[in-house]
């Protein structure tokens with residue numbers, strides 16, 4: 001008879017047993033699927049970062065435009081070198097809100113800031129002949145900051161910090177699920193196809209669709225008071241901000257989208273004029 005002890009004895013004698021330590025294993029999950037969904041070796045992330053550096057340059061710059069405020073990102077845990085992001089999306093800083101920069105501590109004293117200004121100077125009132133950057137992250141400052149825009153951003157970030165972190169992740173997942181399902185349900189006949197990952201766990205707060213008339217559709221929607229984005233060549237991009245959007249707003253937005261498509265409202269020369277910002 002095989003007992004639990006028999007198996008423990010086999011584990012003790014298993015000459016492959018020590019390899020287990022080299023894998024990133026989640027608590028409480030036993031993978032019996034031949035590893036198609038299973039854990040990766042612990043070294044994988046570091047290797048991927050190394051290979052990316054070899055192929056595309058020494059440092060990788062992360063674009064957090066659609067991550068900051070939308071999903072947790074552990075930059076130090078992922079050994080990120082540099083990251084940038086904007087304050088006017090899920091951080092709710094309003095139009096023209098200041099952007100932000102992340103520089104890993106190991107790069108801070110060597111990284112060069114091409115837009116030098118007095119706030120990034122080591123001693124701005126010494127009036128030295130040459131520019132001497134401050135130590136650490138301070139050197140990445142430039143001129144006088146836009147105080148009113150920073151105040152607006154601070155309000156936006158404070159609202160974000162007041163909210164529960166789990167809710168902030170759960171609601172975008174549910175909202176993007178609902179929105180994708182509603183677009184398929186109400187507008188599926190008109191051919192938009194999901195361009196974002198099908199698994200909501202792999203999306204932030206954004207969901208995109210493809211349609212060959214994407215630009216004109218977005219313009220027609222904006223004329224109806226539903227503001228989305230277009231990205232070439234054919235992407236309709238919707239960012240669902242969890243702090244002020246209601247689920248009912250998704251219904252209204254999709255109803256407008258259905259009208260735009262049913263009535264071919266996009267087929268209007270005014271909606272084909274390309275603007276600088278799409």
Ligand SMILES: Cc1ncc(COP(=O)(O)O)c(C=O)c1O
Nearest residue numbers: 063064065066085086087099229
């Ligand atoms: C992925 C991504 N990166 C960068 C930006 C632009 O950022 P900024 O307006 O701060 O230049 C956007 C704006 O939509 C974006 O979606």
